[in-house]
Amino acid sequence: MTRAANGFLTRNPLLWRIVAIATLATALVVVFVRSASAAAAITATEVGTTSPGSGGNAFLQVIVNGIIFGLLLALASVGLSLIYGTTGLSNFAHGEQVTLGAAVAYVSVTQLHAPLWGAIVIAVAAGTASGWLQDVVLWKQLRKRGVPNMQQMIVSIGLALILVNFIQIWIGPDRLRLIQSTTRDHDLGLISVSTPDIVSICICVLALGAVGFFLMRTRLGRATRAVSDNPALASATGISVNRVIRIVWMMAGALAALAGPLLALRYDAFNYQLGADILLLMFAAVTLGGLGHPFGALVGALVIGVIAQLTEAYAPTPDLKYAVVLAILIITLLVRPQGILGRKERVG
């Protein structure tokens, strides 16, 4: 049955596939919808819109919030997808790269008295360095020893445990704020957005655009896609696979570290579990989009972001948000394990 469904979907154009999966996912959320009035009340308090807003406004606001969250999630998970594509590793320590970014930015603001933008730059630099260091000290050695991917995955779990606990020792267990002032929402008629949100959207679009440009238009980007496709063949054509992988690790660290402070701003505060909390959402995003596919993370993350916000607004209780997203992850693997953009031969 699954096979037949896959064949049916692959014969059709890309857009149709995206629509099909999105509809399926939305239908799942609609199951949770309570009465419209109660839902509108919850949304108004959750989102905190200043405008009196009818039900339609509240719904639009939820979608916009979902897209913002989706963009941030995409920024965080692009690296996860690239690493998987080039090395075949499901990196469970990727969430800690996000936390690291937020933690470095926080320490830069409070200890070094850097301006916020400076703190974010320092965080990205730290993320790049951490990606480089990890590859040099750990992952390259494991590849050299021929440690299988499954074992490497368990190593990444161990690394995640080390990092999350050291970050906790470093910044403590409390929720921390990057900026002390409260931000004001701009009323744009139907919806309202805050200044940090607008800046975050711009940064996300720019960064993701840069990644897209890198992958599609530069020599190194093409080499990266070649390694994703077939490392042995890429190596045979003269591409230095290890160098490509090194750069992918640095990019992944940088992008995740950029997402960290932006997520911390979006949610007003963060703690040492920031990245660990969204790790499975990132996996859901890249799996839904197509594990290893360069643009899968973006597509998957936008869908996941919108669904997460819709669930928060309309589910019987908002704390089911992540449960619904993870259920979608499992359903994706059931009906289309290669994800929206992925190709079939990657699986099984």
Next chain:
Amino acid sequence: MDFNDILQVIISPTTAAFAIAAIGLNFHYGLTGLLNMGHAGFMLIGMYGYAISVSHGVPAWLAIIISMLSAVLFALLLGWPTLRLRGDYLAIVTIAAAEIVRIVGRSQWLKEWTGGNTGIRGKDFKAPFEALSPFPDRLIRIGPWQFHGSLSSSWWLVLVGWVLAGLFALLFWRLNKSPWGRVLRGIREDEDAVRSLGKDVYSFKMQALIIGGVIGALGGVVWSHSLAVTPDSMSRTVTFQIWTMLLLGGAATVFGPILGTCLFWALFVFVKQLAPLALPNLEGTQVEPLALAMVGLGLILLIVFRPQGILGNKKELAING
């Protein structure tokens, strides 16, 4: 430095519960090569199944069966989409499913059943088990060990927990030697070869997932009798700890999970006691994270340098997923 604490933790009921869970995981990983990263979910499902049943007036023997059946159902649900796919998909799905159980359990949505994030209190479900205790109702000291006779972390629970662990180790030993176990080990080594012999690999994997899951669920029931049903104490970290215990003792061995669990907790308590002495600047709240970071380091060192653990055979564990 207090060595009594270390001795105490080695035989404590929670250690027995983790040993049982590790034996369950040994059926998954050691025997079949399945990367179950949601073992804490099986434990939580098991304790919910038992505690919710008992607190609603179901007799204890039926509650145990309900608990086991919910683990079977959970395994079927997990295995159905993933056992045909590559190994890391099972890892991601199991970890996600375990989180779903925890999130739904702690949510306000099913509060009247699961008790929300505070969970189910011990006095709501422990009574039938504690009533069976043959020991007197007071603190009893035997050598360096001191437990209550029959309440919560009791000698009664120590006895039942370790007898169960022994029985499951025996079961593993028997099944590992059986033709059925040989098929599973064959799947672990080379799935396609076993398929070419006409075996239904999917069905064998599912059976292993169910058996290990049920054992994990019973480990959860033992654990909950020592403390209470609290969803947040069955997080991902617990699964990773069980993995470390299994890999430390030696996957695919009979006594590996038990040895690994005892050693793990002894070392864990040892590190927690040593840390403040070795690093005087450390604050009290930083000791636990430091010990957990050591667990992560241990996990890495084990998988890279000694994937067979203390008791295992290196040739047997060349898993390539």
